[in-house]
Amino acid sequence: MSFLLPFDSLVCTLLGISLTVWITLLLVFIIVPAIFGVSFGIRKLYMKTLLKVFEWATLRIERGARERKQAIYKTNSNGIIVKEPTSLEEEIKQLRRNGSNRALDSREFEMSDIFYFCRKGVETIVDDEVTKRFSAEELESWNLMTRTNNNFQYISLRLTVLWGLGVFVRYCFLLPLRVTLAITGISLLVIGTTMVGYLPNGWFKDFLSKHVHLMCYRICVRALTAIIHYHDSENRPKNGGICVANHTSPIDVIILASDGFYAMVGQIHGGLMGVIQRAMVKACPHIWFERSEVKDRNLVARRLSEHVRDQAKLPILIFPEGTCINNTSVMMFKKGSFEIGATVYPVAIKYDPRFGEAFWNSSKYGMVNYLLRMMTSWAVVCSVWYLPPVTREEDEDAVQFANRVKAAIARQGGLVDLLWDGGLKRQKVKDTYKEEQQKLYSQSEYGTVHNLEYYRCVFSHFSMSRCVKQIGWL
Amino acid sequence: MGSRASSLLREEEIEEIKKETGFSHSQITRLYSRFTSLDKGENGTLCREDFQRIPELAINPLGDRIINAFFPESEDQVNFRGFMRTLAHFRPIEDSDKSKDPLVPEPLNSRNNKLLFAFRLYDLDKDDKISREELLQVLRMMVGVNISEEQLGSIADRTIQEADQNGDLSISFTEFQKVLEKVDVEQKMSIRFLH
Numbered sequence: 009m010s011f012l013l014p015f016d017s018l019v020c021t022l023l024g025i026s027l028t029v030w031i032t033l034l035l036v037f038i039i040v041p042a043i044f045g046v047s048f049g050i051r052k053l054y055m056k057t058l059l060k061v062f063e064w065a066t067l068r069i070e071r072g073a074r075e076r077k078q079a080i081y082k083t084n085s086n087g088i089i090v091k092e093p094t095s096l097e098e099e100i101k102q103l104r105r106n107g108s109n110r111a112l113d114s115r116e117f118e119m120s121d122i123f124y125f126c127r128k129g130v131e132t133i134v135d136d137e138v139t140k141r142f143s144a145e146e147l148e149s150w151n152l153m154t155r156t157n158n159n160f161q162y163i164s165l166r167l168t169v170l171w172g173l174g175v176f177v178r179y180c181f182l183l184p185l186r187v188t189l190a191i192t193g194i195s196l197l198v199i200g201t202t203m204v205g206y207l208p209n210g211w212f213k214d215f216l217s218k219h220v221h222l223m224c225y226r227i228c229v230r231a232l233t234a235i236i237h238y239h240d241s242e243n244r245p246k247n248g249g250i251c252v253a254n255h256t257s258p259i260d261v262i263i264l265a266s267d268g269f270y271a272m273v274g275q276i277h278g279g280l281m282g283v284i285q286r287a288m289v290k291a292c293p294h295i296w297f298e299r300s301e302v303k304d305r306n307l308v309a310r311r312l313s314e315h316v317r318d319q320a321k322l323p324i325l326i327f328p329e330g331t332c333i334n335n336t337s338v339m340m341f342k343k344g345s346f347e348i349g350a351t352v353y354p355v356a357i358k359y360d361p362r363f364g365e366a367f368w369n370s371s372k373y374g375m376v377n378y379l380l381r382m383m384t385s386w387a388v389v390c391s392v393w394y395l396p397p398v399t400r401e402e403d404e405d406a407v408q409f410a411n412r413v414k415a416a417i418a419r420q421g422g423l424v425d426l427l428w429d430g431g432l433k434r435q436k437v438k439d440t441y442k443e444e445q446q447k448l449y450s451q452s453e454y455g456t457v458h459n460l461e462y463y464r465c466v467f468s469h470f471s472m473s474r475c476v477k478q479i480g481w482l
Numbered sequence: 483m484g485s486r487a488s489s490l491l492r493e494e495e496i497e498e499i500k501k502e503t504g505f506s507h508s509q510i511t512r513l514y515s516r517f518t519s520l521d522k523g524e525n526g527t528l529c530r531e532d533f534q535r536i537p538e539l540a541i542n543p544l545g546d547r548i549i550n551a552f553f554p555e556s557e558d559q560v561n562f563r564g565f566m567r568t569l570a571h572f573r574p575i576e577d578s579d580k581s582k583d584p585l586v587p588e589p590l591n592s593r594n595n596k597l598l599f600a601f602r603l604y605d606l607d608k609d610d611k612i613s614r615e616e617l618l619q620v621l622r623m624m625v626g627v628n629i630s631e632e633q634l635g636s637i638a639d640r641t642i643q644e645a646d647q648n649g650d651l652s653i654s655f656t657e658f659q660k661v662l663e664k665v666d667v668e669q670k671m672s673i674r675f676l677h
Contacts, residue, residue: 088513090674119604119661122544122623123665126603130548133548136539345591446543447628448626
């Protein structure tokens with residue numbers, strides 16, 4: 009056994025040296041720049057290289073498929089069908105004109121009236137606006153990860169080798185690196201904020217707490233290899249305001265908070281999240297709710313108003329959709345945050361899906377699974393636009409204000425603006441919508457015209473706003 | 483490492499569906515992708531809940547009837563073939579579908595078959611007649627609570643009176659066809675599928 013000892017010590021020495029080298033590199037290239045907010049540009053170079061590789065890979069696949077005369081199944085990013093834009097009223101009128109033998113106004117019901125509902129119904133079965141928002145977007149080209157390979161059947165040898173190399177790089181090199189960074193970032197956050205919490209309240213404490221938070225978020229950004237482009241930073245949220253953004257994943261918080269100072273809002277969790285939350289609130293005021301308090305809308309509104317009224321406190325970060333959407337659209341904003349009367353700073357976040365799917369499909373993956381997937385993707389590339397601040401106008405109510413902000417965010421981020429509730433991910437749609445449809449149909453046929461505004465089809469987005477007004481939002 | 487969407491759909495199946503329904507290869511693969519995304523249970527068939535999960539369908543007054551049309555006699559599951567067969571009714575009529583040969587059965591998207599689809603939405607008990615009761619049910623579904631019983635009853639009576647030719651106080655398929663002979667069924671009951 010003795011001949012193993014020198015070998016053992018050699019291995020130990022080697023391990024020791026490589027660990028030291030690795031940690032030094034980590035410190036120099038990643039942690040120190042994170043603390044001071046500078047960048048070596050390594051991530052951008054990485055991103056450019058990756059893009060070139062993806063392009064090459066796609067070309068190879070297409071060439072290979074052409075040689076084999078196989079059709080490549082392209083994504084339905086253009087849709088499966090073209091929907092007719094005519095409204096309920098117009099169609100019923102057309103049907104009347106075509107089918108009836110008598111004068112237009114004496115008919116109340118035609119058997120062909122069902123054609124409209126029938127066709128619309130089958131159209132939504134083939135392609136609807138809502139369900140596709142709750143699953144990851146399909147990619148046009150393959151990004152060398154099996155998980156996104158829905159469409160490309162033919163793989164050549166060279167591509168397989170490249171894919172294998174990709175797996176090795178992602179799992180054996182990037183993943184340990186990222187996990188180390190994440191652990192460092194989170195521990196520094198917890199320790200740092202707890203220590204700052206012992207200081208007496210005052211200017212110094214605020215200053216330190218802001219910078220401790222910032223430093224840790226920056227380390228976490230590097231832990232995900234996130235490459236973020238911030239636009240219009242002059243519109244960054246200020247104290248006493250509310251920052252609203254579209255929600256795609258929990259990473260949104262890290263992305264925004266690494267470029268500004270925010271107070272978080274949320275429910276207190278147990279476990280690691282809870283530890284982090286409790287530590288953070290020691291250093292500066294965040295708004296955490298107990299599970300039971302979340303249902304109490306008045307309490308929530310009161311605490312939010314108290315916070316924004318205090319100019320010394322940081323702007324609140326809120327995601328009014330309430331749930332994660334897949335970054336192709338913006339769904340209904342809950343009106344709660346728009347009733348408080350503070351200045352709203354809208355922010356649009358758009359991820360580039362080629363480097364990794366950032367959307368958290370919470371019905372499919374738990375949080376840990378999701379984070380692992382994020383850390384084994386190539387990178388997280390996104391753009392953040394800070395939109396100019398807005399306030400509620402005199403003649404607007406909270407719902408209209410929310411919709412206005414939502415439209416601005418959707419426009420900037422190139423997302424589809426939907427009026428549907430993100431809660432439909434888990435719940436059934438309310439019957440009140442169906443009742444509205446029925447009212448519409450009967451009024452256009454049987455009743456007198458009360459209000460021209462009514463004559464829009466519920467299936468188009470425009471009339472949803474009338475529905476919303478009628479039903480009274482949650 | 484193959485494609486998830488179409489690897490479960492073999493070439494022979496695609497050919498058969500093509501022959502039966504008239505959809506193109508790419509349309510079938512795209513619709514299969516849609517089918518699998520609706521299939522939350524991942525067992526290759528859809529149940530009624532899978533359809534009801536679509537919010538825009540759930541608010542359609544005729545939503546339940548349309549869903550029923552996808553399910554064959556007293557079954558609770560529909561597979562991809564059945565799904566395509568029902569969707570085929572909504573394919574626009576092309577010249578290649580019009581065959582002069584009387585021995586060849588009509589394609590699923592012929593004018594008659596489209597009318598038959600609509601007829602079956604009314605005819606719940608499948609006795610090939612739309613009774614007053616069935617007509618009232620559909621009317622009630624479409625107007626909800628906004629029209630009174632009496633008014634609805636008189637509308638139903640009037641409709642049957644006009645359509646009924648053989649005096650049995652119900653509407654048969656032939657009578658249904660006669661009433662709708664001037665309506666542009668081809669356009670109203672077709673969906674523009676992209677190629």
